[in-house]
Amino acid sequence: MSIRFLTAGETHGPQLTAIIEGLPSNLKLDIEALNFQLHRRQKGYGRGRRMQIEKDTAQIVGGVRHGYTTGAPVALVVENKDWTHWRNIMNIEPIEGTDEEKRRVHRPRPGHADLNGGLKYNLKDLRNVLERSSARETAVRVACGAIARQFLEQFGIKVAGQVIRIGEIEAPAHDLSIDELIERTEASSVRVVNKETEKKMEEYIDLIKKEGDSIGGIVECIVEGLPVGLGSHVQYDRKLDGRIAQGVMSINAFKGVEVGIGFEAGELRGSKVHDEIVYTEERGYHRASNRLGGFEGGMTNGMPIVVRGVMKPIPTLYKPLQSVDIDTKEAFTAQVERSDACAVPAASVVMEHVVTWEVAKAFLEKFGGDSMEEIHANYNNYLAQLERY
Numbered sequence: 001m002s003i004r005f006l007t008a009g010e011t012h013g014p015q016l017t018a019i020i021e022g023l024p025s026n027l028k029l030d031i032e033a034l035n036f037q038l039h040r041r042q043k044g045y046g047r048g049r050r051m052q053i054e055k056d057t058a059q060i061v062g063g064v065r066h067g068y069t070t071g072a073p074v075a076l077v078v079e080n081k082d083w084t085h086w087r088n089i090m091n092i093e094p095i096e097g098t099d100e101e102k103r104r105v106h107r108p109r110p111g112h113a114d115l116n117g118g119l120k121y122n123l124k125d126l127r128n129v130l131e132r133s134s135a136r137e138t139a140v141r142v143a144c145g146a147i148a149r150q151f152l153e154q155f156g157i158k159v160a161g162q163v164i165r166i167g168e169i170e171a172p173a174h175d176l177s178i179d180e181l182i183e184r185t186e187a188s189s190v191r192v193v194n195k196e197t198e199k200k201m202e203e204y205i206d207l208i209k210k211e212g213d214s215i216g217g218i219v220e221c222i223v224e225g226l227p228v229g230l231g232s233h234v235q236y237d238r239k240l241d242g243r244i245a246q247g248v249m250s251i252n253a254f255k256g257v258e259v260g261i262g263f264e265a266g267e268l269r270g271s272k273v274h275d276e277i278v279y280t281e282e283r284g285y286h287r288a289s290n291r292l293g294g295f296e297g298g299m300t301n302g303m304p305i306v307v308r309g310v311m312k313p314i315p316t317l318y319k320p321l322q323s324v325d326i327d328t329k330e331a332f333t334a335q336v337e338r339s340d341a342c343a344v345p346a347a348s349v350v351m352e353h354v355v356t357w358e359v360a361k362a363f364l365e366k367f368g369g370d371s372m373e374e375i376h377a378n379y380n381n382y383l384a385q386l387e388r389y
């Protein structure tokens, strides 16, 4: 038993669509809680005008009746309110000399998918590439992850996300509980727990924006309440840390991922990296520390999952970089599209949901059943087995 989803839709088309296959029946879906996650993704500081136009809400159009999943594929759509402004541009083929022709994209932006996509798909209007490569797609990916989050909540599993760095500004370390972390980051425009850092990050983003530039950063996701043994060491594509890394790297503009102390593990001795194993009646087997971020052998070890991802600066610059016009092959500055200056706080919410999805998928593979009742029984049976071990 596994779950999968596909998405479709363009950033300036009428809507985004997702179909989720493999969800069990009798999962209660709270649409308000789902929409709250979409709202969180939109709210991050540093975004452009588009986020003022969109009011993302998901409409479930299949697989749910009276608030519960039926076991059928769940279909959901998120409308693009901006579509009304783009109707002609999206629908009419460019005709020379018309407004639509003027809106044809022929000066690829360094750092975006424009040129690679144009060459690969033999498309002369690079809009046909940017429409789908746009991170607008992450709205429905968050919707799918938000359903996965509600599934995991039924088993006491919680997910939080925070911004660790935006450009030169780093958030100080803290030892808040996951509930406190969720509460504080929800209230913050840049998804940090500390007011002083929030202010510094906002000012920094404003400065970058004023200079016509963009900025990236580092985000972290934490998952708590997990059992030992999600994922498996027996086959490369069942290693859950590897799957999470793929998911994180698939987020637009992400250039790296690390689990636990990640790249720092290359600098330290083994005695400073591995987490000692301890046993108590109360907690059973656990680790004295969590430097490996909840994974050994591609399996969860019962400690919180800690994953970080790095996002590069947004490619579209109001002071554009040099590029080449695909019509004339002459050097030009890249086309300026309306753009975000910094999307790191939004990307933090995206990463939470991408990680959540992978965890839910592994959870269903291990405890899979066709109904929530069957999964609960399988899960409880496994917990009892762990206790007897």
Ligand SMILES: Cc1cc2nc3c(=O)[nH]c(=O)nc-3n(C[C@H](O)[C@H](O)[C@H](O)COP(=O)(O)O)c2cc1C
Binding pocket: 048, 111, 112, 113, 133, 134, 135, 138, 251, 252, 253, 254, 314, 315, 316, 338, 339, 340, 341, 343, 346, 347, 350
């Ligand atoms: C939430 C979010 C918002 C983004 N907003 C923009 C944007 O406004 N302008 C832009 O050029 N790129 C934006 N990006 C990044 C591009 O989508 C991304 O760089 C592009 O798809 C190329 O893919 P790659 O960077 O992964 O290679 C955004 C990314 C995320 C995650």
Ligand SMILES: C=C(O[C@@H]1CC(C(=O)O)=C[C@@H](OP(=O)(O)O)[C@H]1O)C(=O)O
Binding pocket: 011, 048, 049, 050, 051, 054, 133, 134, 135, 136, 137, 138, 139, 252, 337, 338, 339, 340
């Ligand atoms: C629409 C979203 O993000 C978009 C992602 C994006 C890109 O190139 O990735 C470019 C911008 O699109 P537009 O040119 O329409 O303003 C962002 O606003 C969203 O996150 O919902």
